[in-house]
Amino acid sequence: MSEDIFQGYKGAALEILKKYNVRVWGQTIIDTTRGIFTGTVLPRAENDDDLHIVLKIETGYNIGIDVATITSMKETGYQKANYKIPEKEFPYSDDKPTVKLFGTGGTIASRLDYRTGAVIPAFSPGELYGAVPELADVCNIDTEKLFAVFSENMGPKQYITLAKAIGHEIENGIDGIMIGHGTDTLHHTAAALSFMVQDSPVPIILVGSQRSSDRPSSDAALNLIHASYAAAHGDIAETLVCMFGPTSDEYGFLHRGTRVRKMHSSYRSTFRSIGDTPVATVTKNGIIHIKKEYNHRRKDKNVKIFPYFSEKVTMIYYYPNMKPEIIDSLVDLGYKGIIIIGTGLGHVNKELYPALQRATDKGVQLFMTLQTIWGYVHMFVYETGRDMIALGVTPLANMLPEVAWVKLGWAMGQTDDPEEIKRIMLTPVNSEITEREPYNGYLVYQGGVPEIEGFVRKFHK
């Protein structure tokens, strides 16, 4: 128990707490060479130094005391704060559709414990209702916490668990699925579910937030409201990502799970459909369709689940003068499939060719995607491209690199047959390859141009 008393403290700071018999959560008077300080000793974050003690003073602020300045300390009381999310009973109503919300961790379904940095999920229907009462106006919500991991720790194992759980819910007649997810790898999971869950009769909506829900201006609540609307009432029975359209609190986008990408480290409007438009926009009042063609909601409970994934696939981001040993080492490590993210129309330097040949000879599947993110791989335009096709590199048209990696893992989880793998990769499940790129699929405008500035001033970004 002694560790519990000095939560997070180590080294010199721990020594001084022990010396004066002061605990974390102890109300304390500290005499220092800089004067007297009074407050409650707080836990210290693990990565912070061992030279300071954190104190919450009466006005609610936190300060740090340099242990080298401390001449004496005295604990005068003890009051441990108990962080608890209040629950309110979610008001279920029979006339509203029911949506299942799966929790995976991440900011949408969690709140931070400020003192320890630990994540405490705010997740039960009651907690959700307590935080976002408007949800009850949209639908009934059931929740299930599948895992509590940060976005970056989501992987094939979790994709499979999720796919199976979704299948189970659909067979039980749920009206829609929502998945709360951290945003960093939200689009990887979206792609994985697009392949693993096919012909769903109901919408499957992935949702996250760029600002944690403990902030008043968080996008979490509005994203949740939008996502629950799309899941409960939407007609688009596909795997979709629902996140902010503009950075303003105005509307959300429904992005196809295979065409969406996180494009900014911190903007709320970070998710964009690449090489295509979003499927629809969504507000709390309804959905406005952008794409005419999509899979419509059905009344049946039939769904196909393909819960496969091979971890022997990888992807490499090509850079000038990349050495063949990079490819060689991956092959030697036993990787069976490599997504290459090439330059321009899909190129790597000539120096790599022998290594690519060696990989093909050893039965490794090679595919080409693009660093440009937008556009198609065109390996016939230049000779180098044609050479690479001859070496066994298959161009993946306008499939996004991350999507290609997910799909290759999924394909190789099902078969070892090179031709079958190629066939699966080149046969779109849901728009991961599109036959045409509409003109408005690439709209990255540059600031500074008068008409663009005029547009930005008039419409909320």
Added chain:
Amino acid sequence: MNKIEAKKNYSVTMKSIGYVDIKKATSDDYKRIGFKSGLEVHQQLKTKGKLFCRCPAGIYHDHDDYNAEVIRHMRPTLSELGEYDGTALMEFKTKKEIVYRINNENACTYEVDDTPPFPIDKEALGIALEISLLSKLNIVGEVHITRKQYLDGSIPTGFQRTAILGVEGEIELKNKKVRLIQLSIEEDSCREISDIGHTRVFKTDRLGMPLIETVTYPDMETPWELAEAAEYIRFLNRSTGKVRTGIGAGREDVNVSCEGGSRVEIKGVAHNSWIPKLSHNEAFRQYALLKIRTILKERLKNGSRWKSKTREITFTDIPLLFKPVKESLDNGYKVIAMNLPLLNGIMSHFTQPGHLFADELTNRLKVIACIEKPNMTHSEELDPSLSAKEWNMIAELFTASVNDAQMILWGPADDIPTAIETIEERIIMAFAGVPPETRKSFEDGTTIFERVLPGSDRMYPDTDSLPIPLDNKYINKLGENLPVLISARFAQLKKWGIPGDSFKYLLSKNMIPLIEELSAKNRFDLKFIGTFLAQTFKNIEGKKKAHKDFSYNIIRKLFTYIREEDLDPNIAGPMIKILYEHPKMRYESILTTLNFKRKSMDDLLAPLDFLYKKFLDIKLSNGKDVEVNWLMGQVRRQAIGNVDLALLSKQIEQKIITKK
């Protein structure tokens, strides 16, 4: 009640609480009501950049000069203890759409919360620590950035990043020491452009600029002490020469209560001269509210059981279509008549000069229910909109008792439930006394409701920032070059013999170091330089517009010239008058403009015999002073810059004596 009775009631209740005008108030009045007050003094720091991003500070733009707008809604989040803050809930009830106007020159994605904070501006931290040391605060060992929740939209994140630098300090006023609770460094908020209905518009130019907040204990027991403390802190901040001046660069929040009242915070007082009257009126407002509580308690013991009656008025209520009712209905508003049991004589009860208890209601309707004023009328208006007969018809709708008051409120249908709730809430609060609030100040010394006072549960550690250690070496180095304490400055000025009415100007402009410098460098009298700056120069400043190139350096150079040319320093006055508008003009040209010619004392005294005769010819009255003054007048202009005038006057006096 009819018209006359409401007016009468207002003055009777004003007398009953013993309200006195501040001009007639004595410290006994404040002792009687238990006046208690503290300050939160905000001061912008003069840095190149903002506090948590690399945008320039102090670049402002007009309301319409923006590149983009962003919309946000603020949502209450739970406190660390799992509670919602009172203000948070109120702000959520108001359902405001907040629009931020962004100009690329002075705001980036950090301001609109689309980029996490960058490390704190070191220049700002250094200045703030210097002021903390001057304020005799205990400096923390490590700075922890904290989030302080604000849901009014004034900060797009919904919280202000702020950090404590020191605790438990003191300042020394004339007659007492005032204790300081703490000093924090924080980012400044947005500037409001408009707040109409459910839309509030802000601009983000000021947002994120470094600001410090000095918080005192509620040690001030009269409005004058309060003003003195505010001035002292302002002078202290300015003595570093590293803070911003001008409109909005320094702002005060004034916390006031009376005995048995509550802490009420008067927000953003821009002028220290407003402080006495605002605090005076607030303390008496609280005293009045306590009186109202006593009256109400006599009528109903348990205030929480108080309930109003309401009835919608529509176009079908033809006899009730009084002017304001008809107008509101025509505007498409919903109109509600309310019976307020037991509130007879309360609605028109005095609260502040020109304000009734009913004003507490109308202002809450505006802020909480977002209904623009006028949003109600009531049966005890000083300037009634309905006749007594008409109010009787309203009263009859409810079969009201004589102890009741009636009101009519109107607004958009969606806002009406909140409006009714708001009225009831405020009246129930009247049974408890003084609601803790923040209030907006007006030049006439009155205040109106701004929002519910936030609780202490709105602080959260900022998980985006690392703690900043402050080692002894750094703090000691900052301590080496601190300016002289303000209390010591007061003593200095007295010692130098500078008139007391000049202190304020010299301290607020941080001119004392300049006096010391000019005096030491040029061996001119401290009193002379001080008086020159505080009177001659101040006078010019007040009358003329300075050239853009004018700075205190011009004054420095002028005095150097005067010393080097061995001129009498009194020439500085006429010369600075010209330099203020023409800082690049050559000194010789200025002297020519002034008709200055080099003359010795003997030169000046030479025509004295002739002049004395002339005086005897035209003299109107007798007396030595008259003679000397007249003669001085004749030679004064030529003397300025050549000789000391006092010396000249003495010489003239002696010459006359020898003549007689």
